[in-house]
Amino acid sequence: MTRSIDVAVVAGDGIGPEVTAEGLKVLDAVLAGSGTTVRTTPFDLGAARWHRTGETLPDADLEAIRGHDAILLGAVGDPGVPSGVLERGLLLKLRFALDHYVNLRPSRLFPGVATPLAAPGEVDFVVVREGTEGPYVGNGGAIRVGTPHEVANEVSVNTAFGVERVVRDAFARATARPRKQLTLVHKHNVLVHAGHLWRRTVEAVGADFPDVTVDYVHVDAAMIYLVTNPSRFDVIVTDNLFGDIVTDLAAAITGGIGLAASGNVNPDRTTPSMFEPVHGSAPDIAGQGKADPTAAVLSVALMLEHLGLADEARRIETAVAADLAARGTAVRSTAEVGDALAAAV
Amino acid sequence: MTRSIDVAVVAGDGIGPEVTAEGLKVLDAVLAGSGTTVRTTPFDLGAARWHRTGETLPDADLEAIRGHDAILLGAVGDPGVPSGVLERGLLLKLRFALDHYVNLRPSRLFPGVATPLAAPGEVDFVVVREGTEGPYVGNGGAIRVGTPHEVANEVSVNTAFGVERVVRDAFARATARPRKQLTLVHKHNVLVHAGHLWRRTVEAVGADFPDVTVDYVHVDAAMIYLVTNPSRFDVIVTDNLFGDIVTDLAAAITGGIGLAASGNVNPDRTTPSMFEPVHGSAPDIAGQGKADPTAAVLSVALMLEHLGLADEARRIETAVAADLAARGTAVRSTAEVGDALAAAV
Numbered sequence: 071m072t073r074s075i076d077v078a079v080v081a082g083d084g085i086g087p088e089v090t091a092e093g094l095k096v097l098d099a100v101l102a103g104s105g106t107t108v109r110t111t112p113f114d115l116g117a118a119r120w121h122r123t124g125e126t127l128p129d130a131d132l133e134a135i136r137g138h139d140a141i142l143l144g145a146v147g148d149p150g151v152p153s154g155v156l157e158r159g160l161l162l163k164l165r166f167a168l169d170h171y172v173n174l175r176p177s178r179l180f181p182g183v184a185t186p187l188a189a190p191g192e193v194d195f196v197v198v199r200e201g202t203e204g205p206y207v208g209n210g211g212a213i214r215v216g217t218p219h220e221v222a223n224e225v226s227v228n229t230a231f232g233v234e235r236v237v238r239d240a241f242a243r244a245t246a247r248p249r250k251q252l253t254l255v256h257k258h259n260v261l262v263h264a265g266h267l268w269r270r271t272v273e274a275v276g277a278d279f280p281d282v283t284v285d286y287v288h289v290d291a292a293m294i295y296l297v298t299n300p301s302r303f304d305v306i307v308t309d310n311l312f313g314d315i316v317t318d319l320a321a322a323i324t325g326g327i328g329l330a331a332s333g334n335v336n337p338d339r340t341t342p343s344m345f346e347p348v349h350g351s352a353p354d355i356a357g358q359g360k361a362d363p364t365a366a367v368l369s370v371a372l373m374l375e376h377l378g379l380a381d382e383a384r385r386i387e388t389a390v391a392a393d394l395a396a397r398g399t400a401v402r403s404t405a406e407v408g409d410a411l412a413a414a415v
Numbered sequence: 416m417t418r419s420i421d422v423a424v425v426a427g428d429g430i431g432p433e434v435t436a437e438g439l440k441v442l443d444a445v446l447a448g449s450g451t452t453v454r455t456t457p458f459d460l461g462a463a464r465w466h467r468t469g470e471t472l473p474d475a476d477l478e479a480i481r482g483h484d485a486i487l488l489g490a491v492g493d494p495g496v497p498s499g500v501l502e503r504g505l506l507l508k509l510r511f512a513l514d515h516y517v518n519l520r521p522s523r524l525f526p527g528v529a530t531p532l533a534a535p536g537e538v539d540f541v542v543v544r545e546g547t548e549g550p551y552v553g554n555g556g557a558i559r560v561g562t563p564h565e566v567a568n569e570v571s572v573n574t575a576f577g578v579e580r581v582v583r584d585a586f587a588r589a590t591a592r593p594r595k596q597l598t599l600v601h602k603h604n605v606l607v608h609a610g611h612l613w614r615r616t617v618e619a620v621g622a623d624f625p626d627v628t629v630d631y632v633h634v635d636a637a638m639i640y641l642v643t644n645p646s647r648f649d650v651i652v653t654d655n656l657f658g659d660i661v662t663d664l665a666a667a668i669t670g671g672i673g674l675a676a677s678g679n680v681n682p683d684r685t686t687p688s689m690f691e692p693v694h695g696s697a698p699d700i701a702g703q704g705k706a707d708p709t710a711a712v713l714s715v716a717l718m719l720e721h722l723g724l725a726d727e728a729r730r731i732e733t734a735v736a737a738d739l740a741a742r743g744t745a746v747r748s749t750a751e752v753g754d755a756l757a758a759a760v
């Protein structure tokens with residue numbers, strides 16, 4: 071039986087195209103001879119497109135992307151684009167339009183990887199970050215802008231519908247893991263309305279997952295645990311903004327954003343999910359073959375897992391783990407790392 | 416010339432009274448023979464009071480507190496009080512009612528102190544956290560609570576007035592420090608309205624402080640820097656919620672919240688400012704003489720500094736630094752640490 075997967079590729083800007091090329095190289099290699107073939111369609115979106123046409127994500131592109139099985143994104147942005155334009159007009163627009171309500175960010179400290187922590191212990195947890203609500207909804211505004219009487223508000227919107235579905239997904243992931251632990255990270259002593267909705271939802275959904283142990287940690291306390299005892303976490307579920315903050319710290323303690331992969335997932339599979347490294351376009355090192363493609367390659371593994379190709383995903387992760395364990399101090403180019411991983415899978 | 420300072424003491428719950436007692440012991444010691452005398456008035460506020468009377472901060476207490484020169488707070492809360500009751504009814508009510516718009520949190524890695532970081536470098540920065548706006552204003556609400564159609568919102572309110580005054584304070588602090596660097600931490604690529612108000616304000620106020628170097632870091636990137644290169648920070652200015660998160664991480668990398676002091680300051684001096692350790696009431700170790708009073712003692716130093724007694728503040732800090740440097744593995748009681756510091760100042 072042959073199967074074909076259709077991948078929309080938004081390579082983007084800066085190091086985006088470089089790391090994406092390696093991700094696709096490894097994807098081809100892992101599927102070679104498997105009967106599954108890949109078809110990729112490039113989408114010219116990001117800073118370059120915006121500079122040329124002023125467009126971020128035209129309807130036609132969005133509709134074309136919808137027809138694919140998954141999206142691979144490299145990185146978008148450059149210093150010439152005003153802050154917020156591509157974030158809200160492209161990246162968040164994709165996440166919202168395609169209802170990527172699970173922003174999945176695994177954090178694993180692979181053997182051999184340098185970490186800023188003196189005694190990290192075993193680190194292997196996954197953050198399930200809500201992707202379509204919270205302060206990311208764009209529901210803010212300002213009056214009297216530029217005057218001494220300006221008032222600028224940002225509204226975090228949280229719904230029972232939105233919280234319930236992501237919490238349920240997090241429980242399902244926790245129940246499938248050996249330790250079966252779920253930690254809710256929020257700030258319900260201050261954000262009482264949103265916080266209590268999250269808390270009640272975790273309590274209610276937990277009844278359907280009696281084998282999962284649940285606890286709660288304030289977001290500020292989570293900062294402390296992440297550097298003093300990250301092993302305590304198995305699955306973290308949290309809102310969009312706290313998730314943004316927690317996952318960058320999680321990436322930092324597990325070797326940096328150069329290794330951190332993420333999936334913007336629609337578990338209902340009504341739209342293509344999107345897989346991207348956590349890092350940005352890093353214009354300072356773009357075009358020099360210096361970028362580490364590992365996060366892009368691991369994002370491909372998350373994509374394969376989501377598409378039901380779990381064996382292939384495992385093979386990539388195993389190859390990455392071996393490559394990281396064997397890394398010495400020798401500096402390899404982006405393509406050299408990609409070649410090594412492609413050969414290993 | 417003699418001077419008397421009037422301190423309202425909210426010792427609070429759990430380890431609060433224990434660490435506060437040591438703070439007051441060191442305060443007495445450092446002022447002995449100086450001509451300045453201290454008068455303390457205890458206020459029975461916190462979990463115990465709430466359990467007894469259902470009150471958090473009655474008007475009469477608030478008015479009585481207003482008459483003092485400063486407030487020393489230990490820690491409030493116990494597991495029997497529902498989340499949010501004391502936070503919003505007492506702690507945040509004091510910060511808001513007394514217009515503590517500068518929440519000052521120095522982070523310094525004293526020699527000899529254990530840190531979770533493998534290679535921290537020199538860490539000595541101060542976070543100026545806004546204290547009266549942001550998502551802490553209590554401007555949220557929920558509809559259809561407990562139903563599948565619940566919507567829970569939290570509003571972050573930011574005003575030109577509120578942002579300008581705290582940014583100005585942060586610049587003033589930066590200009591008085593040797594490195595003269597100010598970093599704005601926010602998330603203006605997503606929270607565009609609030610973020611741009613903060614950004615424009617830093618730009619505008621910066622014109623009055625030409626000797627201060629300014630940069631900007633997204634809150635998620637700040638997480639990474641705080642564990643990979645905390646030395647890069649000198650003064651951080653940020654909003655109430657980001658400040659909450661950043662300062663707990665800052666405390667964690669500089670030896671833990673057992674050492675972190677904070678001031679809730681009204682720089683206009685129209686109300687008493689409030690000084691408190693960053694840690695909580697730690698009910699698990701309360702009453703056992705195990706709590707480290709160092710954060711409470713350093714909070715006393717911040718109070719003295721604010722009251723214009725800079726020499727006395729320095730003497731406490733010097734004593735704490737020496738004590739920390741000399742700490743071996745021997746376990747000392749709360750009172751033993753306090754005695755040692757009192758003897759040293």
Ligand SMILES: CC(C)[C@H](C(=O)O)[C@@H](O)C(=O)O
Pocket residue numbers: 157161162314348604605635
């Ligand atoms: C670029 C930005 C909008 C984005 C976010 O805040 O979600 C990024 O930080 C991330 O974590 O993917």
Ligand SMILES: CC(C)[C@H](C(=O)O)[C@@H](O)C(=O)O
Pocket residue numbers: 259260290502506507659693
């Ligand atoms: C207890 C809580 C309301 C408080 C805050 O969030 O400000 C605490 O975490 C702090 O940092 O002082």
